[in-house]
Amino acid sequence: MDSRDSPDGLEAHESDAPQFGIYIHWPFCLSKCPYCDFNSHVRRAAIDEDRFVRAFAAEIATTAARAPDRTVSTIFFGGGTPSLMQPATVGGILDAVARHWRVAPEVEITLEANPTSVEASRFRGYRAAGVNRVSLGVQALDDRVLKELGRQHTAQEAIEAVCVARSAFERYSFDLIYARPQQTPAEWADELKAALREAGEHLSLYQLTIEPETPFAALHAAGKLGVPDDDTARALYDTTQEICAAHGLPAYEISNHAQPGAECRHNLVYWRMHEYAGIGPGAHGRLDIDGDRHATATEKRPESWLTRVELKGHGLITDEVLTREETADEFLLMGLRLAEGIDPERYAALAGRPLDPARVAALRENGLVETTPAGRLRVSLPGFPVLDAVVADLAA
Numbered sequence: 001m002d003s004r005d006s007p008d009g010l011e012a013h014e015s016d017a018p019q020f021g022i023y024i025h026w027p028f029c030l031s032k033c034p035y036c037d038f039n040s041h042v043r044r045a046a047i048d049e050d051r052f053v054r055a056f057a058a059e060i061a062t063t064a065a066r067a068p069d070r071t072v073s074t075i076f077f078g079g080g081t082p083s084l085m086q087p088a089t090v091g092g093i094l095d096a097v098a099r100h101w102r103v104a105p106e107v108e109i110t111l112e113a114n115p116t117s118v119e120a121s122r123f124r125g126y127r128a129a130g131v132n133r134v135s136l137g138v139q140a141l142d143d144r145v146l147k148e149l150g151r152q153h154t155a156q157e158a159i160e161a162v163c164v165a166r167s168a169f170e171r172y173s174f175d176l177i178y179a180r181p182q183q184t185p186a187e188w189a190d191e192l193k194a195a196l197r198e199a200g201e202h203l204s205l206y207q208l209t210i211e212p213e214t215p216f217a218a219l220h221a222a223g224k225l226g227v228p229d230d231d232t233a234r235a236l237y238d239t240t241q242e243i244c245a246a247h248g249l250p251a252y253e254i255s256n257h258a259q260p261g262a263e264c265r266h267n268l269v270y271w272r273m274h275e276y277a278g279i280g281p282g283a284h285g286r287l288d289i290d291g292d293r294h295a296t297a298t299e300k301r302p303e304s305w306l307t308r309v310e311l312k313g314h315g316l317i318t319d320e321v322l323t324r325e326e327t328a329d330e331f332l333l334m335g336l337r338l339a340e341g342i343d344p345e346r347y348a349a350l351a352g353r354p355l356d357p358a359r360v361a362a363l364r365e366n367g368l369v370e371t372t373p374a375g376r377l378r379v380s381l382p383g384f385p386v387l388d389a390v391v392a393d394l395a396a
């Protein structure tokens with residue numbers, strides 16, 4: 001048993017029921033954070049949200065015609081900064097979803113929000129539009145660090161936004177970034193404990209990644225931004241696991257912590273390899289059509305996406321049928337991020353061959369993978385920091 005196991009020894013297991021998620025991308029931000037390489041754009045002129053709602057509705061209609069008869073179990077507004085949208089825009093998009101698909105009565109509808117006071121003032125409007133879960137990008141609880149990260153809010157403002165979220169929504173989560181320049185495990189432990197005092201059922205804790213072609217990458221290359229060495233990164237990771245588990249929020253995924261049962265169901269759709277539609281500029285999707293798994297992606301630039309959708313009813317620039325091998329590799333890549341691990345038989349069915357027993361045995365001997373009592377294969381806690389290497393080894 002490790003800290004990710006439930007105290008009663010019962011294993012989390014995959015739901016057999018097929019889940020269908022919808023990802024909606026809102027591609028605008030007030031400013032660009034220097035570490036971020038998500039598809040986000042800053043515009044000086046006001047955004048014509050009505051025009052965007054019409055385009056989102058058109059792309060939803062086209063996608064539903066290709067993938068009809070689904071029941072929507074989760075919807076996720078991601079960005080960019082979806083909390084810059086007017087609540088009526090969110091409501092208009094949700095209405096379009098409901099016009100084209102059945103929506104499950106217990107649907108989870110999440111919206112990513114930046115924790116400024118202006119954005120928090122819209123939370124009740126989002127709730128009225130149908131959003132029932134919010135995920136806030138708090139990032140740090142130290143004003144100096146928030147400034148370095150290029151954030152538009154203070155720590156106090158973020159905590160106030162968390163309070164508004166708590167009163168407006170049934171469910172909320174927030175994100176922090178750790179393994180930041182010069183951060184020590186002791187400092188991070190204090191910050192994480194302070195965050196846990198504000199946390200509800202779910203927290204996302206991301207190690208800072210230096211993404212190519214960001215201002216942070218340029219600073220790093222110039223020797224002006226030191227990131228923790230491997231040993232410190234490892235200690236920061238271990239500290240995170242210990243403190244969160246002791247607080248009742250074990251990791252159910254490499255960077256995501258929740259009380260059992262309070263996991264983000266939308267993200268589980270990705271990690272458990274269910275089906276999801278990607279709507280909006282730069283959105284990715286996976287659709288199962290006539291026995292083929294399609295990987296879709298749309299045009300990233302917001303204005304070009306709009307023009308394409310207005311002309312053709314969709315902004316797709318990629319629509320590839322994945323091979324058996326590619327589907328099985330993706331299953332490993334996604335499923336091994338989860339504490340519940342993967343079902344080796346599902347892998348064998350997807351790949352047309354089982355996992356190589358010699359490779360599994362070698363990884364097990366090195367303490368990097370383990371088999372759960374239910375026969376699932378998962379990456380051990382010591383294996384998580386080298387997850388990519390484990391996946392590459394098993395997929396080879």
Ligand SMILES: C[S@@+](CC[C@H](N)C(=O)[O-])C[C@H]1O[C@@H](n2cnc3c(N)ncnc32)[C@H](O)[C@@H]1O
Nearest residue numbers: 035036038079080081112137175206207208209
């Ligand atoms: C795409 S952002 C959208 C959320 C929202 N715009 C915000 O910034 O709060 C989703 C999350 O990804 C994480 N993230 C983005 N870039 C990252 C990086 N380079 N390293 C680690 N985490 C990152 C942040 O924690 C952020 O909250």
Ligand code: SF4
Nearest residue numbers: 029032033036040080
């Ligand atoms: S981290 Fe969030 S607010 Fe900052 S640029 Fe990326 S998407 Fe926008």
